[in-house]
Amino acid sequence: MVCADGNYKGRCEYIDRTVRNLGEIGLSGAISSAKRLPYDKGPRSYDIALFADGNYGGAFVGFDEGVADLSQYRFNDAASSIMINRGTWLVCEHADYRGQCELLEASTGNLASLGLNDKITSFRRYDVRREGPWRRPIPPVTGPVQDTRGGFRGEQTVFFPTPTTNGRRINDGSGAATRFCQSMGFYEAVYKAPGPVLSDVVCR
Template sequence: MKPLLAALALLASINHAAAGEISLFTDADYRGRPLTLREPVMNLDRIGFNDRASSAIVRSGTWEICEHKDFGGRCIVLGPGEYRMFDGFNDQASSVRELERGRGRDGYRDRDRRHDDGGWGRRGPPVELFADRRFGGEGIMLASDVHSLRSRNFNDRAGSMIVREGEWQVCEHDDYRGRCVVYGPGRHPLPRGLDGMVSSVRRVR
C-alpha cells in the first residue's frame, strides 16, 4: 500500500509542477491586491477582481487575459515573465485562462505547398487550415483573425494547420471561446478534441 501511496503522491506533485501559474495585481509594479491563479476563471467579477488587474507576473505557462467574461472581446497573451504595467489594457481584465501550447516542428520551410502563391510571395500565407490531418484535402489560407469560420465555409472542418509566421490560436467555438490551443511556426495536426471542431482563429503574437 505504501508504494502505491508514494507513487500517487509523486504523480500529484508532477501534475502540480506542470500546471501554469499567474499572479495579477491591482496596481502597476506588482503592487496592490494580488490574485494568484492556477486554473481558468471565466468571470473575474465572481471573485471580486473584475476590471482591476494592472500588472502581472507569469511564473509558468502561457496565459490569455480577456476584457470580457468567457474569454470574449480583446485579449492579450502573456508568457513567463514580469509585466509591470498593462499598457492599453489597464483595469480591463474580466477572464483569464492558461493556453495549451501546440507541439510541432518549428522552422517549417514551405517545401510542399499545394497551392500557387496567390499573391503571398514565395513563403505563402501566414496560416493554412486543411481538412485532412495530413495537410491534405480542402484548405483555406488566412492572414487575419476570423471570429467565425462559418463565414469561410470551413466551420468544424480543420484537421491540421501550417503556421508560417507568428503564433495563432485556434478555438472550438465562435469568438475564440471553448477549448483553444496556440501554435507557433510549424506543421500541426490538430489534437483530439479540436480535430474537426475548430470555429475561430486569431493571431496572438
C-alpha cells in the first residue's frame, strides 16, 4: 500500500504488481508513506470495501457479507468511498438497512454524489433475481404544513380554507379573492370556492 500523505493517509493505492510509471496510478512524485500488506488483507480481496477518504484513500474495512450495524467495527458514518469487487450491494444510512439507501453495482470514489458521505451505517447484498428490481422507497406522505399567515403551504401555492380580516369572514365579490391574496403578500388568487363569503382560496 502506498499513500500520498504520511501515516498512510490521503490517497492510497494497493499495488499487487510492478508499476513502472507511478503516473498511471496518480501518485507520481507524491508518495509519502508505504507498507507491505498480506495479499489477502488488501481491499480487492474483499467483496466490498469501505474507505474513510474519497477515491479509495485512507483507512478501510473489507467484508464478504453484509453488516447490519457498522458501529461494531467503529466505522459507522465514516465512509467516503466504496470499492465493489463482487456482487450488488444495498448501502444504507441507518442500522438494519433503514434510512436513505442506494443500490451499488460498481465502485464509487465519492459518496457525497449520492448524499451518503460519512453516513453509511449498514449494507447488505442485493439479489435482483430473488428481490426484483430495486426501487427507491417513496417518502411517507406528511400532512399539510401550516403557513405562518394561517394557510397551508403547497409546493407553489398557499391554501386558505376560511379567509378572514380582523377576525371576520370576507364577503365574496369581484376581485375579492385576489385582493385578499395580495394583502397576504401573494400575487393573485388562482382558485376560490363559490359562495357569499370567501372560502377555499388558493394564493400564489
